[in-house]
Each structure stands twice: as structure tokens, then as C-alpha cells.
Amino acid sequence: MSFPDRQVLKVCLDNEIYSKISTLLSKDFFPRDLSTVIDTIHFCQDKYKTDLSVEDLLIAHREKFPALPEATRTKIESEIKKLKDIDTNPEIVEDIVHSFWKRTKAKFIGEEALEIYLGKKSDIGTLFRNITELKENEKNFSDTYSIIEAGIDELIERATAPSEFKFPGRMVDHVPGINRGNFGIIFARPEIGKTTFGCWLTSEYLRNNHNVVYWANEEPAARVKLRILQSFFNMSLVEMKENIKSVRPIYEKEIKPYLTVIESVGTSIREIDDYVSRNKVDIAFMDQLDKVRIEGEFTRGDERLKELYCRTREVSKHNNIATWAVSQAGFEAEGRHEITYSMLDSSRTGKAGEADIILGIGLAEEERFRTIKFSKNKLNGWHGSIVMAMDHERGVYI
Numbered sequence: 001m002s003f004p005d006r007q008v009l010k011v012c013l014d015n016e017i018y019s020k021i022s023t024l025l026s027k028d029f030f031p032r033d034l035s036t037v038i039d040t041i042h043f044c045q046d047k048y049k050t051d052l053s054v055e056d057l058l059i060a061h062r063e064k065f066p067a068l069p070e071a072t073r074t075k076i077e078s079e080i081k082k083l084k085d086i087d088t089n090p091e092i093v094e095d096i097v098h099s100f101w102k103r104t105k106a107k108f109i110g111e112e113a114l115e116i117y118l119g120k121k122s123d124i125g126t127l128f129r130n131i132t133e134l135k136e137n138e139k140n141f142s143d144t145y146s147i148i149e150a151g152i153d154e155l156i157e158r159a160t161a162p163s164e165f166k167f168p169g170r171m172v173d174h175v176p177g178i179n180r181g182n183f184g185i186i187f188a189r190p191e192i193g194k195t196t197f198g199c200w201l202t203s204e205y206l207r208n209n210h211n212v213v214y215w216a217n218e219e220p221a222a223r224v225k226l227r228i229l230q231s232f233f234n235m236s237l238v239e240m241k242e243n244i245k246s247v248r249p250i251y252e253k254e255i256k257p258y259l260t261v262i263e264s265v266g267t268s269i270r271e272i273d274d275y276v277s278r279n280k281v282d283i284a285f286m287d288q289l290d291k292v293r294i295e296g297e298f299t300r301g302d303e304r305l306k307e308l309y310c311r312t313r314e315v316s317k318h319n320n321i322a323t324w325a326v327s328q329a330g331f332e333a334e335g336r337h338e339i340t341y342s343m344l345d346s347s348r349t350g351k352a353g354e355a356d357i358i359l360g361i362g363l364a365e366e367e368r369f370r371t372i373k374f375s376k377n378k379l380n381g382w383h384g385s386i387v388m389a390m391d392h393e394r395g396v397y398i
Contacts (some may be wrong), residue, residue: 306350
């Protein structure tokens with residue numbers, strides 16, 4: 001192992017520095033027989049989130065890779081022990097990692113492009129993603145922040161511009177809608193009408209020719225898609241069947257090009273992120289988001305949900321789309337007219353803290369009416385309620 005390699009490994013024992021360069025740190029930077037050391041550092045830093053000593057690294061490596069041949073273990077542990085004598089300059093090492101990362105990424109891009117040129121591959125998604133990552137990290141050596149260069153005129157124009165994705169019906173009188181980068185939550189008790197509400201919102205977005213992807217993680221996807229069509233046409237299933245000749249061409253022209261409904265079973269947030277980065281998407285619905293998988297080890301369920309909702313917000317921001325999560329309300333919301341985000345199931349604060357807007361759907365006094373409560377609203381600050389009739393047969397709120 002060369003001196004720069006040892007410097008990189010040494011600074012990675014510092015948790016603060018590791019957090020800055022971890023996304024750029026790859027086993028490909030190092031000799032193959034030291035890949036287990038990188039795996040161990042990633043594992044310890046991600047799990048314990050604290051500074052590591054050389055002794056910590058030695059013990060963790062033995063625990064994580066107990067079956068290594070003795071000769072290999074001796075060689076690797078000898079290299080780890082040499083880290084004690086390494087003095088480092090974190091800023092220089094960060095530059096070294098960035099340089100390594102650029103060269104490795106460029107190598108991947110070249111190999112992927114050659115595969116496409118030779119006709120061995122046709123999907124350019126991986127190539128495009130690698131090129132985008134290379135460009136973004138070259139412009140700004142950070143994937144956690146970016147400097148806002150906008151001046152006063154642009155900032156005012158952004159703040160006062162009409163919402164791109166408008167709410168339907170009477171809701172628009174109080175909250176105009178949401179924009180790209182926004183993350184919203186729709187929640188209610190079971191069988192209250194939250195999926196119907198999501199389908200109704202989707203139909204409004206389709207009327208404005210926005211590209212919508214809907215992950216159906218609870219009800220069968222075919223049923224959800226049909227409900228979206230009912231909302232769009234404001235028709236019951238019987239009425240749609242009776243008018244099939246008139247609705248079919250409208251579906252082909254005004255809905256089909258803009259709507260994607262995905263049967264989602266065991267989907268991870270990484271897969272969702274990958275899909276929206278590869279496809280033209282304006283708005284993404286995730287129903288139920290709580291069931292989406294996320295990598296990592298969590299000691300409690302609320303910690304996992306907080307991280308999942310944080311990652312979903314990041315999907316909105318770096319893909320420049322709007323996202324809606326559909327979630328359950330806890331038992332304390334049962335039978336309530338107005339429900340607030342403190343009643344979100346399994347995470348009263350963690351999930352809510354990541355959202356820009358939260359809509360709770362409660363039962364109104366009459367059976368067919370629902371109360372839409374804006375319990376969090378960072379968009380225009382209105383926190384009132386709207387009582388609306390739900391037409392379940394046609395999938396609309398009135």
C-alpha cells in the first residue's frame with residue numbers, strides 16, 4: 001500500500017472527515033487485498049458514527065472477517081498498524097480522494113461507453129448517471145450542499161411565482177399547490193379515503209399534462225390505476241363502461257402518455273430514486289411510503305422511518321420533482337374530525353419534520369364528508385380545515 005493510500009485510510013478513522021468523503025470512497029482506489037479494510041471502515045463509521053482508533057479498526061476487522069487465511073490476515077493487520085505513524089492533512093487527503101474518484105468514475109464511463117459502442121449494451125441509464133455524478137462533483141465537491149447565487153429579484157420572483165402543481169377544487173382557494181422540490185404527506189386512518197384523495201390529486205396533475213408516477217404499495221396497482229381514471233373522468237365504473245367509446249380516445253391521448261402506475265412490493269427508496277432519475281417525472285406518489293425498504297441498521301422503527309422520509313425528501317430535491325407520501329394515522333386519530341401530524345403512525349415527529357406540507361383526512365359529522373386538515377404548511381402558512389364530500393364511486397372530493 002502506498003503512502004497516499006495510508007493517508008486516506010487514516011483520515012477515514014475521523015468520523016467528521018469520513019462523512020465528507022464517504023460517498024466518494026471506493027474499494028477500487030486500493031489494492032484488492034485491502035478491500036476488507038474499506039468494508040470494515042464503512043461498516044463501523046455507518047453503524048457507530050464516532051471516531052475510530054487503529055486498535056478499534058483491528059478488532060472490528062477480525063470480527064467482520066474471521067475466516068481470512070492467516071497469511072492474508074497478517075499482511076492486512078501489518079498495514080493497519082502502520083496507520084499509527086501516519087500524519088495527515090485532511091484538506092490534502094480530501095483532494096486526493098476526489099482525484100481518485102474522478103479517475104475511477106472516468107474509467108467506468110469509458111468502459112460503459114465502449115460496451116454500448118460494441119453493441120453489448122443498449123441501456124444508457126448507467127452511463128448517463130455516471131456522467132451526471134462526475135459533472136456535479138466536479139462543479140462542487142459536495143453532495144450535501146450547494147451555494148445559492150440568486151439575487152434579490154430572482155428570489156422575489158421565485159417566492160411569488162404561481163404553484164406549478166395546483167390543488168383541485170376548493171383547496172386551491174387556501175393553498176395554491178406545491179412545487180418541485182416539495183415533499184408532502186397525506187395520512188388518515190384505514191378506509192377513510194387517503195388513496196382516493198391521492199388518485200384525485202393525480203387526476204388533476206394529469207389534466208395539466210404533468211408526468212406522474214404512482215407506486216402502489218398497498219392496494220393492487222391495477223385497481224389504483226382504475227380509480228385514477230374514474231377521478232379524471234368523474235365517472236363510476238358503470239358509467240365508464242357505458243361510455244367506453246368516448247373515454248378510450250381521451251385516455252390514449254391525455255392520460256396514457258403522462259401516467260405510470262407501478263405495482264410495488266418490497267421496493268427500496270434507492271430503486272425509486274433510480275427510477276425517477278432515469279425517467280421523465282414531475283410528481284411521484286408513494287402509497288404506502290412506510291413499507292418502502294431502506295438500507296441500513298436501525299435500533300428502533302421510528303429511526304428507520306425518519307431516515308426513510310429524509311431520503312424521500314432528498315429524492316424530491318436532487319431530482320427536482322414533487323413527491324407525495326401516503327401514510328397511516330395512529331389509533332388516536334380513530335373517529336376524529338380533525339387529525340394533525342402528531343397522530344402520524346409510528347413516528348410523531350421524525351416523519352413530519354421532513355415534510356413541507358401535511359394533510360390529515362378525518363371523518364366529518366356526516367358519513368360521506370371528510371375534513372381535510374392542513375396541520376403543517378411551509379408553503380403559504382395556512383393551517384385551516386376544509387370539509388369536502390367524498391364520492392367514492394367516482395373517486396373525487398367535492
